[in-house]
Amino acid sequence: MIDPRLHYAARLSRESGLGFRITFAPALQAERRAGLPDWEGTAASAEAALDSAGKALDDWLRARLKSGEVLLRPGVPPAERGDCAQIQPAPRVALAALLRMTQHENGWTRTGMAVRVGVSQRELAELEDPDSHPSEELIAKGVKAASALALRR
Numbered sequence: 001m002i003d004p005r006l007h008y009a010a011r012l013s014r015e016s017g018l019g020f021r022i023t024f025a026p027a028l029q030a031e032r033r034a035g036l037p038d039w040e041g042t043a044a045s046a047e048a049a050l051d052s053a054g055k056a057l058d059d060w061l062r063a064r065l066k067s068g069e070v071l072l073r074p075g076v077p078p079a080e081r082g083d084c085a086q087i088q089p090a091p092r093v094a095l096a097a098l099l100r101m102t103q104h105e106n107g108w109t110r111t112g113m114a115v116r117v118g119v120s121q122r123e124l125a126e127l128e129d130p131d132s133h134p135s136e137e138l139i140a141k142g143v144k145a146a147s148a149l150a151l152r153r
Contacts, residue, residue, distance in 0.1 A: 006094050008057060008074050009084035012046050020049035022087075050085055058093045062130050065096050073101045095139070096130040098146045117145040 011023045020043050043049035064071055089097060103113040114124040118141060126132045127142040134142075 006074065006098055007086040007088045010050075010053060010087050012049060012085055019043070020046060022049060022053035022085075024087075050087065054087050054089070057087055058090050058130075061089055061093050061097050065093075065100060065128060065130055070104050071097050071101050073105065090130075092139075093130045095142055095146055096128045099124070099128050099142065102146065102149045116149065117142060119145075 008024055013021050013023065015021050043052060061071070088094060099113070099117070102108075103110070108116065110121055110124065114121045117124060117127070119127070119138065123134070123138055126134045127138065
């Protein structure tokens with residue numbers, strides 16, 4: 001796990017018929033300002049609905065990472081919200097998002113972030129692209145740095 005705080009709180013409700021609705025907790029204003037969509041769909045179980053919502057979250061984060069948009073960190077740790085499920089992005093998406101969030105939150109330049117992670121700017125760009133295929137060594141370096149930087153928050 002890269003950063004246990006990189007979970008998105010969501011409520012699961014059964015809608016009329018066979019559908020479920022995942023509502024990314026409205027109390028988390030950071031996600032609302034950033035346009036995090038709710039997920040609605042038909043799923044045979046709550047687990048399947050949460051899995052589908054996780055994939056939708058990944059797609060949403062990927063699109064924002066690709067466009068260079070600023071990402072906001074989830075606002076309320078889910079452990080403090082008993083009424084919410086925890087949805088975490090896929091590991092590569094989480095790493096890319098965490099690096100981007102950390103750089104923005106600290107006001108670091110791309111060069112400054114690369115220095116703190118211990119990689120070149122090209123390697124940082126590769127780590128921030130969830131669809132790239134960096135080496136396992138580079139991913140390990142990114143995870144180690146992202147975890148250390150997240151702990152300093």
